[in-house]
Structure formats: C-alpha cells, structure tokens
Amino acid sequence: MTTSRSAADTPQAERRRRPRGAVRDGLVAAGLELARTGGPDAVVLREATRMVGVVPNAAYRHFTGRDELLAAVCTAAMDELAARMAAGVGRVRGKHGDAAAARRRLRAIGIEYLNFAREEPGLFATAFALPQRHAYGAPDDGTGRDRTPLGQLRTVLHELADAGVLHRQRRDGIEYPIWAAVHGLAVLAGQGPLRDVPDAARHRLDELTLGFIDGGLA
Amino acid sequence: MTTSRSAADTPQAERRRRPRGAVRDGLVAAGLELARTGGPDAVVLREATRMVGVVPNAAYRHFTGRDELLAAVCTAAMDELAARMAAGVGRVRGKHGDAAAARRRLRAIGIEYLNFAREEPGLFATAFALPQRHAYGAPDDGTGRDRTPLGQLRTVLHELADAGVLHRQRRDGIEYPIWAAVHGLAVLAGQGPLRDVPDAARHRLDELTLGFIDGGLA
DNA sequence: GCCATTTAGTGGACACTGTCCACATTAGCG
DNA sequence: CGCTAATGTGGACAGTGTCCACTAAATGGC
Numbered sequence: 001m002t003t004s005r006s007a008a009d010t011p012q013a014e015r016r017r018r019p020r021g022a023v024r025d026g027l028v029a030a031g032l033e034l035a036r037t038g039g040p041d042a043v044v045l046r047e048a049t050r051m052v053g054v055v056p057n058a059a060y061r062h063f064t065g066r067d068e069l070l071a072a073v074c075t076a077a078m079d080e081l082a083a084r085m086a087a088g089v090g091r092v093r094g095k096h097g098d099a100a101a102a103r104r105r106l107r108a109i110g111i112e113y114l115n116f117a118r119e120e121p122g123l124f125a126t127a128f129a130l131p132q133r134h135a136y137g138a139p140d141d142g143t144g145r146d147r148t149p150l151g152q153l154r155t156v157l158h159e160l161a162d163a164g165v166l167h168r169q170r171r172d173g174i175e176y177p178i179w180a181a182v183h184g185l186a187v188l189a190g191q192g193p194l195r196d197v198p199d200a201a202r203h204r205l206d207e208l209t210l211g212f213i214d215g216g217l218a
Numbered sequence: 219m220t221t222s223r224s225a226a227d228t229p230q231a232e233r234r235r236r237p238r239g240a241v242r243d244g245l246v247a248a249g250l251e252l253a254r255t256g257g258p259d260a261v262v263l264r265e266a267t268r269m270v271g272v273v274p275n276a277a278y279r280h281f282t283g284r285d286e287l288l289a290a291v292c293t294a295a296m297d298e299l300a301a302r303m304a305a306g307v308g309r310v311r312g313k314h315g316d317a318a319a320a321r322r323r324l325r326a327i328g329i330e331y332l333n334f335a336r337e338e339p340g341l342f343a344t345a346f347a348l349p350q351r352h353a354y355g356a357p358d359d360g361t362g363r364d365r366t367p368l369g370q371l372r373t374v375l376h377e378l379a380d381a382g383v384l385h386r387q388r389r390d391g392i393e394y395p396i397w398a399a400v401h402g403l404a405v406l407a408g409q410g411p412l413r414d415v416p417d418a419a420r421h422r423l424d425e426l427t428l429g430f431i432d433g434g435l436a
Numbered sequence: 437g438c439c440a441t442t443t444a445g446t447g448g449a450c451a452c453t454g455t456c457c458a459c460a461t462t463a464g465c466g
Numbered sequence: 467c468g469c470t471a472a473t474g475t476g477g478a479c480a481g482t483g484t485c486c487a488c489t490a491a492a493t494g495g496c
Contacts (some may be wrong), residue, residue: 056447176423177430184402205394212395
C-alpha cells in the first residue's frame with residue numbers, strides 16, 4: 001500500500017450493479033426513513049447515500065441537490081397520509097346518499113389525519129415541509145379521483161351535500177375551515193405547544209374538534 | 219506581517235466593552251432578525267455572533283448551544299405575536315358584557331393571528347418551532363394576566379360566556395377547536411400547501427374560517 | 437457484434453456549520 | 467491592590483451540502 005498506483009488496483013465491490021432507478025428509489029426510501037424518525041431536517045443527503053451504500057455525489061445524478069431529494073421525500077410522505085385517509089374512509093360501510101354514513105366518513109377523514117400526525121409525527125411534518133401545489137383553484141371534478149387530503153375531504157363534503165346534511169348555502173368553501181381545524185390541531189398537538197398533553201386529554205381534544213366541525217355543517 | 223509575534227501586537231478593537239447583558243440580548247435580537255427573514259432554520263449561531271461583532275464561541279458564555287439561543291428567539295417571537303394580539307383586542311371598543319363587542323374581540327384575535335402569520339411568516343414559524351410549555355392544564359384565573367395566545371383566547375371566550383353568546387354547555391374546551399382552526403389556516407396558508415393562493419382568495423379563506431368559528435359558538 | 441456516446445458512480449476538495457479545548461483579558465469583589 | 471470568576475479569543479475537529487475532474491459501465495447506431 002506504500003506505492004499508490006494510478007488506479008484500477010482493487011475491484012472495490014462491483015460498480016453500477018444496481019437496476020435502473022434503484023439508487024434513486026433507494027435514496028427516497030432512505031430519506032423517508034430518516035424523515036420518519038427525525039422530520040424533514042433529518043433527511044440529510046450524505047446519510048441517505050450511506051444507507052443506499054453509495055458515495056454522496058452519486059445522489060447528484062438523480063437530484064439537483066438536497067432540496068430536490070427532500071421534495072421527493074415530502075411527496076412520498078404526503079402519499080402515505082393520503083393512502084391512510086383513503087383506507088380509513090373506505091373502511092366505513094354505508095352507501096352513497098346515506099346521511100349517517102357520510103357523517104362517519106367525514107369523521108373517519110379527521111380521525112385518520114389526526115392519527116397519522118400522532119403516530120408518525122416525523123412523516124406528518126415532512127409531508128407539509130414543502131409546497132406541493134395542492135391545486136388550490138381546481139375544484140374536484142366529481143369523479144373522486146383526487147387522492148390528496150383536500151380532494152378526499154371535498155369528495156366527502158360532496159356526499160354530505162347530496163345527503164342533505166350540508167346545506168348549499170354553507171357548502172361553498174367550507175372545506176377550508178374544516179381542513180384548517182383538523183390540521184391545526186394536528187400541528188399544535190404534534191410539534192406545537194400542546195405536544196405533551198397526555199394521551200387521554202389529546203383524545204378529548206380530537207373529539208372536541210371533530211364535534212366542532214360536525215356542528216358547523218348544519 | 220512576516221514575523222508573527224507571540225500576541226498582544228494589535229489592540230484589536232476594545233475587548234469586553236459592552237455593558238452587562240448586551241451580548242446576550244444582541245444575540246437574541248440578531249437571531250430574531252434572522253428568523254424574521256428565514257424562519258427558525260435561518261437562526262444560525264455563527265451568523266448571529268457575526269452581527270453582534272463577536273467571535274462564535276462567545277455565544278457559549280450565554281447559551282449552552284445553538285438550541286438554547288433558538289429557544290430564546292422562539293420565546294421572543296411568541297411574545298411579539300402575543301403583543302400584537304393584545305394590541306388588536308385592545309383596539310376594540312365596547313365594555314365587558316356587551317355581546318357584540320365580545321364577538322368583535324374574538325374576531326380581532328383571529329384577525330391579528332392570521333395577519334401576523336401572513337406578514338411575518340418567519341417569525342410565526344419560529345414562534346412555534348420549539349415547545350414552550352403553553353401550560354395546557356392551567357386554566358386562566360379570570361384576571362386576564364395570561365398573555366399567551368391561548369390565554370388571551372380564553373379571556374375573550376370567558377367574556378362571550380358572560381355575555382350569553384356562548385352557552386355553558388358548549389364552552390368547556392371550545393378554545394381548542396377555535397385555536398386549531400385559526401392556527402391551521404395560518405399554517406396552511408403560510409408555509410403549507412395553500413401558501414401561494416392570491417391575496418384576495420386568502421382573505422376569503424380568513425372570512426370563511428372566522429365565520430365558521432363564529433357559527434360554532436351558538 | 438463492435439465501438440462511440442451517454443449515464444452513473446468515484447475521489448478529492450471547499451466553504452460553512454455547531455461545538456469543544458486551552459488561553460487571555462477584564463470586572464468585580466475582598 | 468490582588469484574586470477569582472466571568473467573558474471573549476484563537477484554533478481545532480467532525481459533519482454537512484456542493485462543485486470539479488475522472489472513470490467505468492450501459493446503451494444505441496452501424
């Protein structure tokens with residue numbers, strides 16, 4: 001090892017053995033894991049490359065920099081939240097037009113949102129750590145294809161309106177106060193000033209907020 | 219400059235000329251300015267010391283580390299929010315017991331909160347960047363001495379109850395859904411997915427949310 | 437099927453950060 | 467006046483994001 005030859009001395013493991021987008025996907029997965037435990041600040045580029053087993057600079061072949069990696073992780077985190085919400089809503093029985101079922105679906109949306117924030121605080125914070133352009137102006141097209149949190153909320157509100165629970169007058173734009181109330185509680189009780197209220201009290205806060213929302217429909 | 223003598227060559231400005239707590243206060247002020255433009259992540263210790271005109275390590279005589287400095291900055295930011303809320307509430311005329319005045323005061327609280335979040339996004343984010351123990355369990359003592367956002371909200375709700383606007387039944391714990399709704403909107407429209415809605419639309423979101431809250435009192 | 441070109445990973449470097457250590461000076465006290 | 471604790475300095479280290487030049491592997495045209 002005294003005389004350092006030009007190069008090509010050691011095989012140094014195999015190079016570029018990974019399939020097509022494996023490194024990129026691996027980096028996002030690693031970043032997601034980091035975010036899960038430490039929030040957005042914990043998704044550090046060098047650590048992610050270390051987990052994937054690649055040199056730091058390799059990341060720059062797939063992302064313009066740390067910010068773009070973080071953006072990908074944020075999107076993934078948001079997708080996980082959306083998937084959970086969709087699963088929760090899907091678990092509620094009752095066909096379209098049933099007022100009670102629609103109410104339960106709205107409640108399920110809120111519950112899933114709050115549970116995700118409580119059980120995965122790192123991912124929740126990460127999901128909202130970057131602007132993903134939630135398409136503010138775009139109203140849902142009625143197909144229910146929009147799987148974003150806002151889209152799912154709109155779908156359920158649509159159903160509530162159809163069932164006659166939510167009156168036309170109140171309906172326009174009501175998704176925002178509702179979203180705000182749930183999101184606000186999630187943030188305050190997650191990373192905010194209410195972060196260390198005991199579990200029982202937190203549950204009561206959830207119920208208070210969901211009740212407040214339910215009362216605001218009529 | 220060729221021969222570097224041992225030391226004590228140059229007077230290098232005066233050393234320790236600053237009054238008692240000047241450096242500490244200066245660091246917090248500098249950190250607050252950094253937070254104002256870039257949020258909590260922008261309050262970087264070395265930069266703050268640079269602004270104060272002191273070497274980085276000097277900060278460690280006043281804080282155990284960057285986190286403690288940040289904590290002080292967060293408290294300062296929260297104080298600024300609280301002061302603004304108090305000022306806004308104080309500007310509302312009408313004596314205690316007047317239902318309409320109480321309503322306007324509740325509205326003022328929300329408006330000031332949302333305005334602060336919009337006009338000082340960095341400070342707003344910083345105010346909630348650390349757990350300051352908002353004394354969850356401690357109810358206000360009726361003296362109105364609690365100047366925290368939650369305390370001020372409780373005071374106004376107390377007045378609303380006295381004026382008969384808010385019924386006993388609904389009153390218990392209602393500060394949390396209300397706080398959550400306002401805070402959630404502030405976060406969503408500030409750094410969140412709704413960050414780039416045009417000003418007019420944002421104003422409408424404010425009104426929708428405040429209206430939703432007002433409707434939830436009765 | 438071979439070779440040129442693009443792609444993807446490596447190695448080394450730089451500036452910047454938070455933090456620790458040993459040292460020097462000053463302030464405030466007796 | 468002198469001692470001690472408080473406060474600021476200088477230098478160092480590990481860790482980070484990012485840039486550059488280089489190289490090996492995969493890909494596509496012929």
